[in-house]
Amino acid sequence: QLQLQESGPGLVKPSETLSLTCTVSGGSISSSSYYWGWIRQPPGKGLEWIGLIHYSGRTYYSPSLKSRVTLSVDTSKNQFSLKLSSVTAADTAVYYCARYSGYKTYYFDYWGQGTLVTVSS
Amino acid sequence: QSALTQPPSASGSPGQSVTISCTGTSSDVGGYNYVSWYQQHPGKAPKLMIYEVSKRPSGVPDRFSGSKSGNTASLTVSGLQAEDEADYYCSSYAGSDYVFGTGTKVTVL
Numbered sequence: 001q002l003q004l005q006e007s008g009p010g011l012v013k014p015s016e017t018l019s020l021t022c023t024v025s026g027g028s029i030s031s032s033s034y035y036w037g038w039i040r041q042p043p044g045k046g047l048e049w050i051g052l053i054h055y056s057g058r059t060y061y062s063p064s065l066k067s068r069v070t071l072s073v074d075t076s077k078n079q080f081s082l083k084l085s086s087v088t089a090a091d092t093a094v095y096y097c098a099r100y101s102g103y104k105t106y107y108f109d110y111w112g113q114g115t116l117v118t119v120s121s
Numbered sequence: 122q123s124a125l126t127q128p129p130s131a132s133g134s135p136g137q138s139v140t141i142s143c144t145g146t147s148s149d150v151g152g153y154n155y156v157s158w159y160q161q162h163p164g165k166a167p168k169l170m171i172y173e174v175s176k177r178p179s180g181v182p183d184r185f186s187g188s189k190s191g192n193t194a195s196l197t198v199s200g201l202q203a204e205d206e207a208d209y210y211c212s213s214y215a216g217s218d219y220v221f222g223t224g225t226k227v228t229v230l
Contacts, residue, residue: 039167039221045165046124047159047210047221063122096166105173106214107157108179111166 002027004097004112012091012119018084022097022112029078030055035100036073036080037108040093048093052100053080087119122136123152125150125211125222132228139224143194143211151192155214158187158196170209171196203229 008020022036029036038050051061053071061069065084073080084091094116098108131147133139143150143158150156152223153163156174159167163195167176171187174194184199211222 001188011165042219046224047212049212051220052219060219063218067210101172104154106153106219108159108167108170109169109171109172109178114166 002099002110004099004110006095006112006115008115010116010118012109012117013121014088014119015086018082018087018091020082020097020115020117021096022065022080023042024078027074029075030075033099033101035104037100038071038082038097039108040113041096042093050082052102080096089119091117092119093117095104096098097110122149122215122218122220125213127211127222127225129223130226130228132230134148134230137201137204138197138199139201139206139227140195140197140211141227143196143222145192145213145220147192147218148190149213149215150194153214154189156187156189157211157212159210160207161210167210198227201229205229211216
């Protein structure tokens with residue numbers, strides 16, 4: 001059974017960079033059929049797509065966050081990561097990592113449990 | 122890309138049906154048959170319930186069904202059960218973008 005687990009600091013100061021890692025177990029991140037994505041959810045609000053990365057390094061970013069987001073992948077550790085720069089209180093959210101079936105079909109089928117990141121001084 | 126529009130809330134009694142709409146544009150919902158629906162219980166991660174407009178992943182009850190007409194997709198939950206009370210989000214492929222709906226809270230009366 002595929003499992004994803006987010007990890008990283010729960011508190012980030014304004015103007016700094018938020019960094020999270022997603023560790024994939026029970027399957028290989030190097031499958032050509034899938035992308036790996038990040039989604040966030042501010043407290044009490046809806047879901048927002050952040051971006052996708054393929055093990056080859058190909059990326060897609062949300063237009064609204066593109067200037068601040070960087071995704072990377074480490075196939076040797078079966079992990080992928082998110083960096084969000086110049087954070088403000090508006091970036092406070094639960095951040096989810098998920099597997100994206102992006103080959104001729106498009107949906108997130110496996111999700112991590114989510115991790116709350118608070119932006120505050 | 123703006124969020125897809127869903128009603129904030131919907132409700133029904135046990136055994137009844139509830140239908141949730143999801144309105145987008147020709148650039149997302151109307152342009153592709155790649156609408157998905159996710160169920161989210163409080164404090165939990167979203168769970169995929171429907172993909173490609175009307176397909177159900179293994180393990181999802183057939184009480185859940187999806188459809189689409191033009192720029193509007195719909196999720197119907199038939200034979201409502203207490204455990205169906207949750208937030209529901211639609212989503213759509215939109216080329217190099219991916220957009221979620223605003224979310225609908227379903228209450229089982």
